[in-house]
Amino acid sequence: MFEVIEIEMIVPNLHLLTVRAPDIAEQIKPGQFVIVRSDEESERIPLSVADWDRKEGTITIIFMEVGVSTQKMASLKQGEYIPTVVGPLGKPSEIEKFGTVVCIGGCYGIGSIFPTIKAFHEKGNNVISIMEARSLNLLYWKDKIKPFCSSLFTITRDGSDGDIGHIKHIVEILHKNGIKPDRIIANGCTFMIYKASKDLSIFNVPIIVSLNPIMIDGTGMCGVCRVTVDGKMRFACVDGPDFDGRLVDWEELLTRRKQYVDEEAFLVHNSGCGGI
Amino acid sequence: MNQKKKLDLNRREMPKQPPHIRRRNFKEVAMGYTVELAVGEAERCLQCKKPLCVQGCPVEINIPGFIKCIANKDFAEAIRIIKKTNCLPAVCGRVCPQEEQCEISCILIKKGAPIAIGRLERFAAEWEASQEHIEIPKIPPPTGKKVAVVGSGPAGITVAGNLAMLGHDVTMYEALHEAGGVLTYGIPEFRLPKKIVRREIDYIKKMGVKLITNFVVGKTKTVDQLINNYDALFIATGAGLPWFMNIPGENLNGVYSANEYLTRMNLMKGFNFPKSSTPIKKHNRVAVVGGGNVAMDCARTAARLGAEEVYIIYRRSKKELPARLEEVENAEEEGVIFKLLTLPIRLIGDENGWLKEIECLRMKLGEPDQSGRRRPIKIEGSEFIMPMDACIIAIGNSPNPIIPNTTADLEVGKWRNIIADEKTGKTSKDKVWAGGDIVTGAATVILAMGAGRIAALSINEYLSGEK
Numbered sequence: 001m002f003e004v005i006e007i008e009m010i011v012p013n014l015h016l017l018t019v020r021a022p023d024i025a026e027q028i029k030p031g032q033f034v035i036v037r038s039d040e041e042s043e044r045i046p047l048s049v050a051d052w053d054r055k056e057g058t059i060t061i062i063f064m065e066v067g068v069s070t071q072k073m074a075s076l077k078q079g080e081y082i083p084t085v086v087g088p089l090g091k092p093s094e095i096e097k098f099g100t101v102v103c104i105g106g107c108y109g110i111g112s113i114f115p116t117i118k119a120f121h122e123k124g125n126n127v128i129s130i131m132e133a134r135s136l137n138l139l140y141w142k143d144k145i146k147p148f149c150s151s152l153f154t155i156t157r158d159g160s161d162g163d164i165g166h167i168k169h170i171v172e173i174l175h176k177n178g179i180k181p182d183r184i185i186a187n188g189c190t191f192m193i194y195k196a197s198k199d200l201s202i203f204n205v206p207i208i209v210s211l212n213p214i215m216i217d218g219t220g221m222c223g224v225c226r227v228t229v230d231g232k233m234r235f236a237c238v239d240g241p242d243f244d245g246r247l248v249d250w251e252e253l254l255t256r257r258k259q260y261v262d263e264e265a266f267l268v269h270n271s272g273c274g275g276i
Numbered sequence: 277m278n279q280k281k282k283l284d285l286n287r288r289e290m291p292k293q294p295p296h297i298r299r300r301n302f303k304e305v306a307m308g309y310t311v312e313l314a315v316g317e318a319e320r321c322l323q324c325k326k327p328l329c330v331q332g333c334p335v336e337i338n339i340p341g342f343i344k345c346i347a348n349k350d351f352a353e354a355i356r357i358i359k360k361t362n363c364l365p366a367v368c369g370r371v372c373p374q375e376e377q378c379e380i381s382c383i384l385i386k387k388g389a390p391i392a393i394g395r396l397e398r399f400a401a402e403w404e405a406s407q408e409h410i411e412i413p414k415i416p417p418p419t420g421k422k423v424a425v426v427g428s429g430p431a432g433i434t435v436a437g438n439l440a441m442l443g444h445d446v447t448m449y450e451a452l453h454e455a456g457g458v459l460t461y462g463i464p465e466f467r468l469p470k471k472i473v474r475r476e477i478d479y480i481k482k483m484g485v486k487l488i489t490n491f492v493v494g495k496t497k498t499v500d501q502l503i504n505n506y507d508a509l510f511i512a513t514g515a516g517l518p519w520f521m522n523i524p525g526e527n528l529n530g531v532y533s534a535n536e537y538l539t540r541m542n543l544m545k546g547f548n549f550p551k552s553s554t555p556i557k558k559h560n561r562v563a564v565v566g567g568g569n570v571a572m573d574c575a576r577t578a579a580r581l582g583a584e585e586v587y588i589i590y591r592r593s594k595k596e597l598p599a600r601l602e603e604v605e606n607a608e609e610e611g612v613i614f615k616l617l618t619l620p621i622r623l624i625g626d627e628n629g630w631l632k633e634i635e636c637l638r639m640k641l642g643e644p645d646q647s648g649r650r651r652p653i654k655i656e657g658s659e660f661i662m663p664m665d666a667c668i669i670a671i672g673n674s675p676n677p678i679i680p681n682t683t684a685d686l687e688v689g690k691w692r693n694i695i696a697d698e699k700t701g702k703t704s705k706d707k708v709w710a711g712g713d714i715v716t717g718a719a720t721v722i723l724a725m726g727a728g729r730i731a732a733l734s735i736n737e738y739l740s741g742e743k
Contacts, residue, residue: 023496037453043544043553044453069553084453086490216539216554217461219451219492220677223518223533233527235517238677252527255629259529263555 001081005058007074011138013065014108015074016050021085022057024049030115031093031210031242034059035218037084038073045069046215046237048112048187049088059085062111064189067264089218090241093208095119099126099182103149104170104196106132109187110141112210116185121148128179129153130170132192136160151177167195171202181205186245190257197245209245211236213256227253285389288317295609299579302465302547305606306370311349314399318346321391324383329393332381334726335362335434339378339393346396351403356411358400363437363480364430364725366405366472367459369398372722373600405475412482416443421739424449424506425485426493426679429457430721431512431712433480434728435735440483442736447506448485451492454543457514458713459721461543462535464573466580467603470542494678499686503707508735511694511703511710512728515718516676520669521565525623530559530631534570534670541577556581559666563587563634565620566670567597569720572604574668575612586612587662591619591639591652615662617641619654623667634662675714693717701731709735 006018017036024034028049035044051060065074076082093116101120105113110131120127129149133139134157146152153173154162163169174181184207186196193209200207213225213236220238227234228249234240291307292298298305309317321343329339338357345354358365372378374394382390404410421444425436428450436448454460456473481487493499493513503509518533520526537556540546546556562578564571567590578586588607590597593616597604608614615636622635638658641650675693680686687695687704694703694710701709711727713719 023491027496041545041548041552067553068550084490086451086453086492086496088495089492216536216544217452219495220516221461221673222536222539223520223673224536226520226527228527233520238517238681249527252629255529256527258629259557260555263549263557 001083002085004076004078004080004082006060007076007078009074010062010140014062014138014140015065016060016062016111017073017076018058018060019082019085020057021059024085024087025052025054025057025059028052028059028088029092030095030119032088032090033218033241034061034085034087034089035215036061036073036082038069038076038082040083042072043067043069044084044216044218045073046089046212046218048108048210048241050108050111050114052115060111062108064108086218089237091239093119093185093242095123097123097125100128100180101125102128102130102170102174102179102181102184104130104132104167104184104186104188106188106192107138109189109192109210110139110145113185113187114141114145116187117145118148120185126150128174128181130155130173131162132156132167132188133161134158167192168199170196171199174203183208185209190254193245194248194250194254197248197250201246207245208242209248210241211243211248211253212241213253214259227256283384283387284320285384285387286320287389287392288313288395290392290395295611298466299576299610300582302580304469305466308402309395309399314346314396315349317392318343318396320384320389321347322383328381328383329378329391332378334377334722335368335729337361337378337397342400343391343393343396346400351400352411354400355404358397359413361729362725364433364476365397366401367430367468367476368722368725369394369396369401370468370472371463371720373720375601377722405472410479410482412479413441415441415483418445419443419739421445421507422447422505423735423739424502424509425512426499426510427451427457427512427514427712427714428455428477428487429459429512429514429712429724431514431724431728431731432457432510433476434725435510435512435709435711435732436485437480437483438729438732439735440480440485444736444739446485448487449491449493450487450489451513452543453489455487455489457512461539462515462570462573464538464542464577466576467573492678494682499679499683499705499708507707507739509708510701510728510731510735511679511708511714512712512724513676513679514713514724516674516692518669518673519671521620521671523621523623525625525631526669528623528625528631529629530557530666531623532666532668533673534564534566534574534668535673537574537668538570538577547581557666558582561585561587561664562666562668563589563615563620563662563664564668564670565589566672567592567599568670568672569599569603571668571670572599572607572612574670575607576610578666578668579610579612587615587664588612589615589618589620589634589636591617592649593617593641596649617652619652620667621659624661631664631667634664634667636660636662672718675717679714691717696731699730700734701727702734
């Protein structure tokens with residue numbers, strides 16, 4: 001059992017969960033994920049890890065409330081115990097000195113891209129961070145991320161913080177500021193990372209996205225997380241979750257993610273990032 | 277003594293739920309022998325001096341010994357004898373392919389009525405479970421040796437149980453949230469009730485085995501990190517990524533791997549949706565591709581979920597079906613339609629990305645191939661379309677990739693299976709043994725247990741010799 005150390009709604013519909021999981025905290029690297037079950041009837045939900053404290057033996061997750069299982073997670077209380085936190089799963093992100101690295105986070109991806117931003121900074125890269133949200137009240141962790149970037153931009157659809165616009169607007173921001181990326185990283189909902197992979201392909205550099213297909217075991221057994229990358233069948237749980245977004249078959253992934261929409265009766269639509 | 281008696285060739289049938297009832301429920305199909313049936317069947321045994329059946333058993337149960345006890349109504353002794361070499365009798369009595377192991381070796385097979393060894397084994401296990409007190413074998417004083425067992429499926433349970441019985445300190449690691457491996461996530465309730473699996477796991481825990489679930493060796497800690505805390509380590513991580521056919525349309529919605537379909541159903545209790553939150557679709561027309569036991573499990577699961585038409589699509593003929601005959605018959609009785617000598621060549625989707633049709637080709641049988649089975653040959657121009665809502669692909673899987681990918685000095689084969697000595701289970705890595713599907717690729721529960729048994733012997737020998 002895993003103790004809930006902290007649970008808090010940090011912005012509407014997004015929750016921060018810190019649990020004690022010393023083995024995972026000791027082992028985890030940027031880009032990896034865990035699978036969580038908040039009670040015995042719950043689904044196994046794959047969630048990127050947004051932060052950890054090796055000394056305290058804790059890991060922190062930012063998750064969106066989208067269905068029954070995440071609703072249950074959101075209603076956990078500090079000091080409660082949950083039956084499953086397993087990981088770290090997936091391959092760690094490739095962290096090298098690439099030069100200028102543009103890191104884009106939206107929704108829960110603002111949290112999950114934080115360890116990557118930090119790691120790129122520590123490797124000596126020039127890190128540019130871009131946070132994207134529908135509105136100012138959905139942005140978080142700006143102060144936490146800022147020290148690790150040379151610049152931090154925000155884009156909101158209503159203009160309540162930073163520039164007005166959506167992912168496409170990033171191209172403009174980069175041009176305006178004379179930024180030539182050597183590598184682009186994007187974390188967030190499938191629609192956002194799909195848009196990033198399309199809109200930013202003009203830079204001709206890898207656009208590394210953290211894919212979030214449906215998963216069950218997460219350990220290379222069930223095969224439900226299969227995605228087509230560069231024409232080949234790959235499994236996000238063991239081959240990913242990071243892939244070059246320019247090579248991903250997005251239509252297939254977006255369709256596969258919708259398989260259980262009917263069943264997820266409590267799915268919250270239009271959560272501000274395309275809702276998929 | 278029995279030789280004097282007239283040969284009894286009346287092999288006692290085991291009562292089953294009638295097909296039209298069971299095809300819509302998840303309860304166990306075969307209901308087990310009554311005392312009367314079991315004793316009657318046991319009395320038929322000729323008690324051969326050189327019992328061939330024992331040689332046919334991968335874990336070498338003293339078969340005539342336990343059967344004699346059943347005949348004498350000493351059921352407690354019967355289960356004691358079985359458990360000397362098999363810590364999973366309730367499982368083996370149900371899912372072992374006895375017809376190609378112990379029962380095929382029975383002398384009475386020549387008369388067409390081999391002793392129903394599996395049913396008797398199951399009876400003994402059920403008798404024990406119905407008792408208030410389950411006997412735990414006497415365990416010798418602790419040896420002080422620590423063993424890690426990675427994976428809690430049939431191979432892992434066998435090694436853990438056998439080594440705990442010898443006084444070693446065993447910790448079993450499981451990646452999923454529940455122990456049992458394929459017995460839990462794979463084999464359906466109607467063939468192996470989960471309460472039986474839990475009972476067997478409890479049994480080895482009572483023998484002192486520690487169980488750690490939610491722990492992925494290779495990820496949560498690597499083999500190289502773990503090995504420092506143990507005197508020996510056994511890897512039994514079983515099945516890995518499912519194989520697909522490499523034909524168009526396999527990523528359409530409504531197309532599943534057998535592993536996914538069965539895991540949703542069994543481990544995640546999809547039948548209990550929405551009480552359990554993991555959904556499983558109730559499709560109307562379902563095709564299962566493949567002819568093994570796993571394919572039968574998928575087809576029969578689909579029927580129980582309410583499908584009107586369920587097909588098995590298999591490229592050879594009925595004779596070549598790798599599934600147990602008993603499972604094929606069960607499936608047929610439950611209305612599963614066998615599309616034999618048929619090969620899917622394309623899965624066709626609708627405008628929303630859901631499977632709509634399967635395009636198939638008819639096959640004929642040619643000369644035997646390396647496996648000894650007749651090679652299926654395509655009949656050109658024989659394409660035809662089957663309208664279908666779901667397709668479950670049950671053509672096997674590769675070994676689990678996590679440990680081979682994260683462990684130094686561990687020799688692997690061309691399928692990324694771990695290479696282990698056939699006679700000992702020893703791998704190329706110091707202090708590390710392996711067995712089960714991670715070594716052989718997809719096989720049966722009992723073969724994994726057989727591998728576990730020889731590895732346990734070898735590990736014990738190593739631990740006893742070690743200063």
